[in-house]
Amino acid sequence: MPNDLADFVVVANRLPVDRITTDDGHMSWRSSPGGLVTALEPVLRAHHGAWVGWHGATDEVLDPFEHDGMHLVPVPLSEIEVAEYYEGFSNATLWPLYHDVVRPPEFHREWWDAYVQVNRRFAEQAAAVASEGAFVWVQDYQLQLVPQMLRELRSDLRIGFFLHIPFPPTELFGQLPxxxxxxxxxxxxxxxxxxxxxxxxxxxxxxxxxxxxxxxRNLVDLPDGRIVKAEAYPISIDAAGFEALAHTPEIEARAAEIREQLGNPKTVLLGIDRLDYTKGLPQRLRAFGELLAEGRLSVEDAVFIQVATPSRE
Incomplete structure (x- = not known):
């Protein structure tokens, strides 16, 4: 196989970048906010891997490109596919079903058909960029069909999947056609x-x-002799790095300034998320209100700060 193929491939709904227009009118890319990007970027750079994902624009085909030490492989999506695969089946069917909160899930055949079609496209792109025997790591609820589709295309690959949201019990999952x-x-x-x-x-x-x-226990025996392992791996940040950063003089001084600006509260609750219904921001605000109403927090001693970046969709 060609030498430019990757030994480690991440497959996710979105590339880890957003497109921006610079002051001189040129198009450029910048790293995206979000927990998935934060968690996987260091791993990808360390292994000189490739990231397969949608680049954020509809009805546009882009060639692979390099950004900040990462090889990025865009997957094209049409406007209809974004509406049916992403906004529809992923975020209006799977997300509420898996969480059992926010709003009831919706079930539509055309959404499912789009989900299958887009998952197949992601699998084909991953198969095309992975080297012989490569490890492919598929991410999250938008791409749950990709592992099997990819295995049918490339049986030589080692395939992992990680779900970043809850996986429901049978009482909930059984609702899904x-x-x-x-x-x-x-x-x-x-x-x-x-x-x-x-x-x-x-x-x-x-x-x-x-x-x-x-x-x-946590193993599944398949008829072909293959064994699938299911395990919990709670995702983490670079805790040691953040702890070291928090103890630098500059950060300690800035933290003291912020706390003073907030009135020196005893408790600071902080949320940093994309402005998207799936993040449950209204529910978070109501929960803070309940804590105040129950007397578990005091308005004199507690502050809730929510930073919300615009949703990429």
Missing amino acids: WRREILEGLLGADLVGFQMPGAAQNFVRLVRQRVGHKTR
Whole structure:
């Protein structure tokens, strides 16, 4: 296979960059906000890997490009696909179903069809850029069919999947008309990762109940002899790096200034998110109000700060 193929490939709904227009009118890219980008950028740079994802514009085909030490591979999406695959099935079906909050999930056949079509495109792009025996790491609920599609295209690959949101119990997951297809899609991975142990247990239980495969604790035995492992790997930030940064004189001085500007509260609650309904910002505000109403926090001693960056969609 060509030498420019990657030994480590990240596959995610979005590339880790946003397009901007500079002061002189030229187009450029900057790193995106968000937990997924923060978590994966260092890993990608360390392994000189490739990142496959949508670049944020509709009906536009872009060639792969380099940014800040990363090789980025854009996946094109049409305006209809964004509406049906992303805003529809991903964020109006899967997200509320998996969280059981915010609003009821919606089920539409055309959304599902778009989800299948887009997942196949991501799988094909990943297969095209991965070297022989490469490790491919598929990310999150938007791409749950990619592992199996990718395995059908490239059986030589080592495939991992990580879900960054909860995975529901059978009582919730059973509402999804395409539940078996989702489970079989995830079983294309060698390792399926979750944030919490309960999510991994839900997945294994559903595979046993809905697909009929034999399971052993956190392992799934497939008919072809392959074994899929489901495990919890809570995602983290660079805690040591942030701790060291927090103890620098400049940061300590700035922190003291901010605390004084806020009235020197005993408790500071901070949220930093994209301005998107999936982040539950109104619910967060109401929860803060409940804490005040119940007397568990005091208006004299507590401050809630929410930083919301514009949604990329």
